[in-house]
Amino acid sequence: MPSEERDFRQNPLTGEWVIYSPNRGQRPNDFEESAGPKNNIPAYDPDCPFCPGNEDLLTDILQERDHPQEDRWMTRVVSNKYPIVANNIHHEHRHGLGPHPPSHQQTDPLFPSASVHGSHEVLIESSRHDHRIPVMPPKEFQLVLSTYQDRYRIYQELDRIQAVVLFRNHGSAAGTSLRHPHAQLIALDILPKHMLEREKRARAYYQQQGSCLICDLIQRELERGKRVIAENEAYLSVVPFFARSPYEIWILPKVHQTHFGSIPEENNRLLAASLQSQLQRLDQVLDDPDYNYVIQGPPTRGKSDPAQHWHLQILPRISRPAGFEIGSGMQVNTSGPEHDARQLREITSAES
Secondary structure, three states, rough: OOOOOOEEEOOEEEOOOEEOOOHHHOOOOOOOOOOOOOOOOOOOOOOOOOOOOOOOOOEEEEEEEOOOOOOOOEEEEEEEEOOOOOEEOEOOOOOOOOOOOOOEEOOOOOOOOOOOOOOEEEEEEOOOOOOOHHHHHHHHHHHHHHHHHHHHHHOOOOOOOOOOEEEEEEEEOOOOOOOOOOEEEEEEOOOHHHHHHHHHHHHHHHHHHHOOOOHHHHHHHHHOOOEEEEEEEOOOEEOOOOOOOOOOOOOEEEEOOOOOOHHHHHHHHHHHHHHHHHHHHHHHHHHOEEEEEEEEOOOOOOOOOOOOOOEEEEOOOOOOOOHHHHHOEEEOOOOOOOHHHHHHOOOOOOOO
C-alpha cells in the first residue's frame, strides 16, 4: 500500500507542485473504470473511416507504409477531418507546401487574440480495427514509431513551425472518439506557454549547473533505483518523483537527445520495446486503462541543444481532478511514485 505520509513535490521541468495524499485513494469510485467494451472488438468495422475500404470517408492520404510481411498497408497518415487548428500549413509530398497565410493579431488588452496556423494529422497505426499496442507484433510497432518519426521530422524542418505535439489518446476518458488504433500530430506556428516554460527552466538549470536537467535526473534515478521500472541499452523507464497521477510513467533517452526526431535508426527498436513493455505492465496492473501518451520535447527551432532533452510521458486516466485541483491549480496524486514503480517493476516483461 502507498505510504500514508502527505508531502509536496515539485516538477523541476515545469515548476508545478503535486500533493501526495494516499488515503484519498481509498475513497469510493476514486479510480474510475475505463469506459466501453474491451473485448470482442472486430478486426474490421464497416462504419470506421480508418478501416480498409472506407477511403471515401477520409480527407486525404498523406503517407502510407506497407506491412512488411502481409499484402496490406500497415500505417497511414491523413489530415484530421475535425482539426484543432486549421490545416493551413499543409505538407503533402506530391504537391509540396502551400502558402503560409498571414497572422492576424488583436492587441486589445482585455480581449487579446491572434490567428493560429498549423497542421493536424492522424497517424493510423494499423489496418486492423482491433489492434492494440501491448499485443502488436514488435516489428509492426517499430514501423508505427518510424511513421511517428517521419511526420515529426517533416514539421521540425519547417522554419515557420515552432512546436510539434505528437500524442496518443486511448479510451474515452483520454479523449478518444474512434476506437481504431491511431495517434495524432499537431504542428503550430505559435509556442505554447507550457512548452516555453519548460524550455526556460531547462536553460536556467544548464546555466547554473553546466549540465542537462533531464540527464542529471536520469543519473539520480539510476543511483536511487526505487522509482526505476526498467531499462534497456538506450532508454530508462521510471515513475517520476513528481508524478501527477497514479502510475504515470516517463521513458527517457539515456544518452542526451534534444528532439524525438533525432533518434538514431538503431535505437528505434529499443524505444518500441520500452514503450510496448510499459503499456503491457499497465495492462496487467490496471486492466487496459484509458491513457494518454505524449512526446514531450522543446520547441522545434534548433537541431541540437545541450540544455533540452525530450522524453515520452504516459498518463493513465484512472482518476479525475476535482474542486481543489481546479481552485488551487495543484494536482493531487492519490498514490505514491515509489509504490507504483515497485508494483510495475514486479511485472515480468519482454523488454530487451
